[in-house]
Amino acid sequence: MMFFLFCLLVALVSAYPNREPCTGDCWTHDPALAQRQSDGKYFRFATGDGVTIATADSLRGPWTAAGSALAQGSDINLNGVNKTDIWAPDVHYENGVYYMYYVISKLGTQDSEIGVATSQTMEAGSWNDHGVVGIPANGEYNRIDPNWITIGGKPYLNFGSYWNDIFQIEMQGPLQAAAQAPRNLAFNGSLNHREEGSFMFQNGNWFYLLFSAGIANAYTATYPAPGEEYSIRMCRSESGISGFVDMQGRKCLESGGSMLLSSHGEVYAPGGQGVLEDQHLGPVLYYHYYTPEAKKAAAGNSGYRFGWNELGFRNGWPYIK
Numbered sequence: 001m002m003f004f005l006f007c008l009l010v011a012l013v014s015a016y017p018n019r020e021p022c023t024g025d026c027w028t029h030d031p032a033l034a035q036r037q038s039d040g041k042y043f044r045f046a047t048g049d050g051v052t053i054a055t056a057d058s059l060r061g062p063w064t065a066a067g068s069a070l071a072q073g074s075d076i077n078l079n080g081v082n083k084t085d086i087w088a089p090d091v092h093y094e095n096g097v098y099y100m101y102y103v104i105s106k107l108g109t110q111d112s113e114i115g116v117a118t119s120q121t122m123e124a125g126s127w128n129d130h131g132v133v134g135i136p137a138n139g140e141y142n143r144i145d146p147n148w149i150t151i152g153g154k155p156y157l158n159f160g161s162y163w164n165d166i167f168q169i170e171m172q173g174p175l176q177a178a179a180q181a182p183r184n185l186a187f188n189g190s191l192n193h194r195e196e197g198s199f200m201f202q203n204g205n206w207f208y209l210l211f212s213a214g215i216a217n218a219y220t221a222t223y224p225a226p227g228e229e230y231s232i233r234m235c236r237s238e239s240g241i242s243g244f245v246d247m248q249g250r251k252c253l254e255s256g257g258s259m260l261l262s263s264h265g266e267v268y269a270p271g272g273q274g275v276l277e278d279q280h281l282g283p284v285l286y287y288h289y290y291t292p293e294a295k296k297a298a299a300g301n302s303g304y305r306f307g308w309n310e311l312g313f314r315n316g317w318p319y320i321k
């Protein structure tokens with residue numbers, strides 16, 4: 001009975017199951033997660049230092065730091081930006097090659113570019129940079145936070161952060177965007193248009209668009225009012241290219257976006273998320289979060305940690321299992 005009451009209490013305190021465990025090197029920021037085809041080994045990529053790599057044989061760890069993807073920096077020349085300050089990697093596998101989309105940007109400006117690098121193994125030092133993918137600059141969007149997906153056999157790159165939020169452009173091939181105007185997928189007209197870090201995946205007949213909503217950092221002395229910090233939202237569409245709505249049927253171009261995961265327990269401000277189709281576990285949501293201790297200590301970027309949970313589906317929507 002006591003145990004039952006305890007469980008009930010835990011359930012009432014937190015709306016979500018706890019994050020799954022992580023041991024070893026659990027720091028990450030804007031993670032990308034991929035499983036190597038040949039041996040099932042996990043590679044985790046993060047913002048900064050030429051895109052840092054950590055590897056593990058299990059999602060639980062132990063995770064080991066394994067160098068940088070582009071230690072010499074990107075080929076992209078953005079005046080005044082350190083070439084190793086590479087953000088928001090997005091990694092996928094296609095026909096024997098791993099592709100990494102990445103960002104060079106001046107924080108808080110639209111002075112940004114999305115680039116791409118390739119590797120056959122994902123190991124540090126094995127990545128070849130190909131530079132920009134060629135998305136045209138436009139005052140409506142910021143060319144950061146890339147995420148690749150195929151829809152009906154055609155490749156697309158989703159991207160965007162603030163301004164008019166999340167956009168999609170068709171790709172001519174993995175290294176080059178098509179000569180087309182990107183289309184808007186999601187937009188929140190309130191306040192500073194706080195949507196970014198989108199990630200799209202398919203399950204059954206639906207394409208799910210996840211994005212991080214809210215304030216991404218400054219989780220210290222000036223941390224956001226409760227609920228204004230990062231959280232993971234979701235929308236869905238059958239076409240994957242338009243018509244995204246949330247669980248209430250609100251259009252995601254009109255400030256829609258249902259909550260998939262928000263701050264709970266030891267997990268503050270989850271975001272920078274993605275979904276891995278794990279060879280054994282099925283769909284896994286992964287993200288970075290901030291620890292309450294890091295928040296108290298004003299730990300800056302060092303306070304981010306790697307979180308993950310298995311995803312289930314109920315009534316056509318994902319939930320944290």
Ligand SMILES: *[C@@H]1O[C@H](CO)[C@@H](O)[C@H](O)[C@H]1NC(C)=O
Nearest residue numbers: 048049050082083084085086
């Ligand atoms: C660029 O950033 C790296 C860390 O990613 C640092 O080691 C290096 O000194 C920086 N270079 C310049 C010119 O600031």
Ligand SMILES: *[C@@H]1O[C@H](CO)[C@@H](O)[C@H](O)[C@H]1NC(C)=O
Nearest residue numbers: 188190191213233255256257
């Ligand atoms: C839209 O922005 C407002 C203001 O930041 C926020 O309260 C709301 O939760 C946002 N909606 C979504 C779906 O992100």
